Amino acid sequence: MSKTRAHSSPKRRGRARTGALPKDLYAYAEARPLPRIGRPPKHSPETWTVTDDWPDPLPVTEAEIDLFEAWFGDLFDELFGPST
Template sequence: MASLAAMYVQPSSEPQRRRRRTPPARRVEVRSPIRITDTWPEDLPITPAEVRAVEAWLGEVLDEVFGPRL
């Protein structure tokens, strides 16, 4: 049985094609009246229900990536 991580990242069996050279990107000046601010607190509270939901959906993948829970 293949690991879940291996199902998502598989090397291509096709030979690599020559990449076309793309022209360098032009600089575009952006003038916008929109101001983006960050109002999130430094520490975000996470409820136990949110942790259980993440573990239910991604538990196997997280165990493969980080190792089994202690």
């Protein structure tokens, strides 16, 4: 085995360098997004409008009510009190 190969042990390859950690580990939340590459969108989301076209009152079937009571009954009892 050559000398250069003997000195490069597989344990040391690929290890991260140690050093001082940044003071604020949450600084990534303040980072600005990278500029968009490519064609700009045709419609800007700032100009979009959201409309509610659901009927009033919203129709709900008995089967849907039974399903929600089966899965979320304990939570509903905790929030609204036990059913009578």
